[in-house]
Amino acid sequence: MSQPASPLPDRGPTGRRAKGSLADKSAKRVERPAPLRQVVYDAIAELIINRTLEPGQHLVEADLAEYLGVSRQPVREALQRLQTEGWVDLRPAQGAFVHMPTDEEADQLLGVRAVLETHSARLAAACASEEDIARLWELQNAGLAALADDDSEALVSANADLHSFITELTGNAVLSELIGLVDRRVRWYYTPIARPRGHDAWHEHAELIESIAAHDTDKAEKIMAQHTERTRQAFHERPEATRE
Amino acid sequence: MSQPASPLPDRGPTGRRAKGSLADKSAKRVERPAPLRQVVYDAIAELIINRTLEPGQHLVEADLAEYLGVSRQPVREALQRLQTEGWVDLRPAQGAFVHMPTDEEADQLLGVRAVLETHSARLAAACASEEDIARLWELQNAGLAALADDDSEALVSANADLHSFITELTGNAVLSELIGLVDRRVRWYYTPIARPRGHDAWHEHAELIESIAAHDTDKAEKIMAQHTERTRQAFHERPEATRE
C-alpha cells in the first residue's frame, strides 16, 4: 500500500478554492441565516445567564423543544455545545443539568483568565496601531459613560468589549478564542461585583491603554496582571448577599 | 412577579443528591458504557490524527455513518464536538471539512501552550506532594525508555503524560482542561519534531522536576518557559521534508 487510502468514497480533489483571483482578504460572506442549533444555543444560554433557568435544574429535551418551538434534534445539539463550554452538565442517561457554579471554580476561572489576559496585554502593546489605540479610547469612554449612568449591565458589557478588543489586537486567533470562552463564563460570576469594582477598574483601564499606546510591553503586562488580580480579590470580598 | 418563573414544566426540587451521606470524594461511579457519540468522536479523531482523513477533505455524514455502522445522528454530534475542539471546520449548509493546519496556527497554539504550561509549572511547584514527585520521576523514566527505544509515538505519548500530570498537580481543573485541549492539538503538529527534539527535551524535564520537588516556584516557571519556547523554536526549524 503506497498511501493510506481513505475508507470513505472518493469525493474528488480535497482543496477547493485553489486560485485566489478575487480578494482573499476582507471576505465578507453573504449573510447566511443562522442555523437553528445556534439560535437554540443562544436562547438557552440567555435563559441560564439571566437565571430563568436555575443552577442545578434538570433540562428536559422535550420541554425545551416545545418551549422553543423546535424539535429535539437542535436542542440536543445545543445542549452538547453548552456542555463543552461549561454552561450545563450532561450526565449520561440522565440528561442536562444547569451547571452549578462554585466559588472554587470561579476562582480557577479568574486565575486562568488572569494568565491569558496578562499575556494578551503584552502582545497587544507590542503590535497596536494608531487606529487601534483610538478605538481603545472609544471603548474606554463607553465604559465611563456606563459607570456614570450606574448601569450595571452596560458596565459588564463594556468591560467585556474592551477586554475582547485587546485580545483581538494580539493577532493570535487561538488566544482570543480561548479568552472569549473563559471570559463568557467569568461574566456570569462577575456581574454581582461589577458595580463596586467599577470605579477602580476603569481607572486601571486608562493606565493600561496608555501603556499599550506607548508600546511598553512590560508595563502593559504588569498593569493587566494587577488589574485581573484585583478583580479576583474583589470577587472574594464580595458582599455576603450575592452568594447563593 | 416576585421571581422569574421557569417557563418549563415544574420538575420538582432542583438539587438532587442533596445530603452527602456517602463519601463525596473518590466517587468512582459504576462503569457506564460510553455513549455512542463519544465512540464516534474518538474514531473520527483517530482517523484525522493518523492522516487517514486528509486535511481539507469533505466529510459526508452519511458516508461516515455507514463506514462506522451507526446512524447519522451520533456522527453529527461527534462532528460538532470535533469542530469546537478544532479538528474539523463546519461550514453552514456544506458540512464538515478536516481542518487544515497552518504554520501560523501552530505557532499560535504553541504560544498559548507556553503561557498556560508556564503558569501550570509554577502552581505545581507550589503544591506538589512527595508521592506526586515520585510519580513524576516514574513518568520521566518512561520517557527516557521511549527515547532509548527510538519509539517516536511512545515518546510523544510519554511527553503528553508528563505534561498532563503536571497540570493536574495544579489542582486547577479549569486550567488542566484548557491545557488538555490545546495540547491535543499541538500533538498533531508536534509529532514530526518529537525525535530530534527528544534528547534535549527530556533533559529539560529532569531540571523541571527537580525544581518542582524543591518547591522552587520561580525556577520551575522559568524552566518551563524556556522548555516550551525551545519546543516552539524546534518547530520552526523543523526539516523541510515534514512540511506539507
Added chain:
DNA sequence: AGTTGGGATTTTGCATACCAAAACCTGTAT
C-alpha cells in the same frame, strides 16, 4: 480557448415517529 446558464443531483438541516434501556417515582409489604 473561456464563460455562462440551467437543470439534475447531492448533502445538509431539521422534523417526526418509534423503540430499548436506563433512571426515576411511587405505593406497598416488610
Added chain:
DNA sequence: ATACAGGTTTTGGTATGCAAAATCCCAACT
C-alpha cells in the same frame, strides 16, 4: 424506616422524509 415491585419518564439511538441550499455537469454562447 427499608426494601421491593411495577409503572412512568427520559435519554440515546434508529429510521425515514423532505425542503433548501450547495454542488456538479453539460450544453450553449461570446
